[in-house]
Amino acid sequence: xxxxxxxxxxxxxxxxxxxxxxxxxxxxxxxxxxxxxxxxxxxxxxxxxxxxxxxxxxxxxxxxxxxxxxxxxxxxxxxxxxxxxxxxxxxxxxxxxxxxxxxxxxxxxxxxxxxxxxxxxxxxxxxxxxxxxxxxxxxxxxxxxxxxxxxxxxxxxxxxxxxxxxxxxxxxxxxxxxxxxxxxxxxxxxxxxxxxxxxxxxxxxxxxxxxxxxxxxxxxxxxxxxxxxxxxxxxxxxxxxxxxxxxxxxxxxxxxxxxxxxxxxxx
Amino acid sequence: xxxxxxxxxxxxxxxxxxxxxxxxxxxxxxxxxxxxxxxxxxxxxxxxxxxxxxxxxxxxxxxxxxxxxxxxxxxxxxxxxxxxx
Numbered sequence: 001x002x003x004x005x006x007x008x009x010x011x012x013x014x015x016x017x018x019x020x021x022x023x024x025x026x027x028x029x030x031x032x033x034x035x036x037x038x039x040x041x042x043x044x045x046x047x048x049x050x051x052x053x054x055x056x057x058x059x060x061x062x063x064x065x066x067x068x069x070x071x072x073x074x075x076x077x078x079x080x081x082x083x084x085x086x087x088x089x090x091x092x093x094x095x096x097x098x099x100x101x102x103x104x105x106x107x108x109x110x111x112x113x114x115x116x117x118x119x120x121x122x123x124x125x126x127x128x129x130x131x132x133x134x135x136x137x138x139x140x141x142x143x144x145x146x147x148x149x150x151x152x153x154x155x156x157x158x159x160x161x162x163x164x165x166x167x168x169x170x171x172x173x174x175x176x177x178x179x180x181x182x183x184x185x186x187x188x189x190x191x192x193x194x195x196x197x198x199x200x201x202x203x204x205x206x207x208x209x210x211x212x213x214x215x216x217x218x219x220x221x222x223x224x225x226x227x228x229x230x231x232x233x234x235x236x237x238x239x240x241x242x243x244x245x246x247x248x249x250x251x252x253x254x255x256x257x258x259x260x261x262x263x264x265x266x267x
Numbered sequence: 268x269x270x271x272x273x274x275x276x277x278x279x280x281x282x283x284x285x286x287x288x289x290x291x292x293x294x295x296x297x298x299x300x301x302x303x304x305x306x307x308x309x310x311x312x313x314x315x316x317x318x319x320x321x322x323x324x325x326x327x328x329x330x331x332x333x334x335x336x337x338x339x340x341x342x343x344x345x346x347x348x349x350x351x352x
Contacts, residue, residue, distance in 0.1 A: 146282075147282050147285065147286055147289075150286055151286065151289055151290065151293065154290050154293060154294070155293060157333070158293075158294060158333075161333070180279070182277070183277040183278070183279050183280065184277055184278045184279055185279055186279050186282050186283060186286075187279070190279065190282075190283050194283065194286050194287065194290060195333075196330070196332045196333045197333070
């Protein structure tokens with residue numbers, strides 16, 4: 001099977017791109033797929049610490065592009081999941097060290113070796129963003145239910161369309177069910193209506209994500225975590241499975257399946 | 268809808284309304300002022316050919332999915348209503 005390239009992007013920084021990339025990579029690897037994640041944020045390396053692999057870096061993406069090593073040598077194998085690998089970003093270079101065609105070439109080389117390539121995009125709409133969407137088969141836009149994040153997501157979705165890489169799919173991260181219920185946070189339905197693209201996942205606001213990130217253990221590794229389950233559901237949808245969206249209560253726990261998430265009005 | 272709570276909505280409603288307007292202008296690169304200038308120019312051109320009542324004209328921005336549309340509703344004064352001579 002030739003790999004699918006999935007790029008995680010957002011426009012605005014700090015909405016949870018890297019956390020999402022790490023957890024989707026973990027969830028796909030847990031399902032038995034061979035997964036390589038690539039940190040596309042040259043100069044601001046992050047995916048390694050979120051995955052807990054920061055101490056094992058020898059070569060990075062720029063070393064691969066500039067032929068200082070073979071691609072295999074830059075792939076760090078995960079400690080926990082046999083089939084999960086990371087190609088880290090260079091820390092001492094900037095975005096201009098890599099071009100969109102370099103990214104396409106690296107991904108093409110990996111396509112016959114693995115099942116999924118997950119690319120973590122940098123914030124912004126400049127070179128780094130263009131590098132990471134160039135090889136993508138599927139683009140996932142991460143946003144939060146806040147005005148600034150939604151506005152930037154809309155801009156990114158438009159750019160993805162203009163590059164003929166669409167339609168992008170939407171992940172709404174950090175949904176706070178208590179605030180939502182009070183009418184003080186945009187609902188997932190509101191965000192979907194505003195952005196007018198297909199929703200692929202809703203992730204609750206969960207302090208355990210902070211704790212798991214502190215430890216370098218993505219929350220999708222925790223079999224009891226509901227937030228981990230939300231990431232696993234996205235991974236299943238990436239695989240083409242139809243997984244119902246879950247309803248959250250005020251503590252962020254799932255209550256029941258939501259049949260009509262996209263339905264407008266009452267039910 | 269029961270799922271996420273729809274009753275007693277406050278700041279979220281405001282956020283949504285503000286975003287709706289901002290996104291229209293972001294997507295079209297057209298400000299409220301520019302829209303108004305364009306509307307007047309359109310009316311001037313149309314008035315040269317047919318008789319219209321400027322008060323009845325509605326020109327607004329709407330969207331179908333991610334596609335933005337400029338919708339114009341321009342009632343024409345028909346011959347029946349026009350004065351003879």
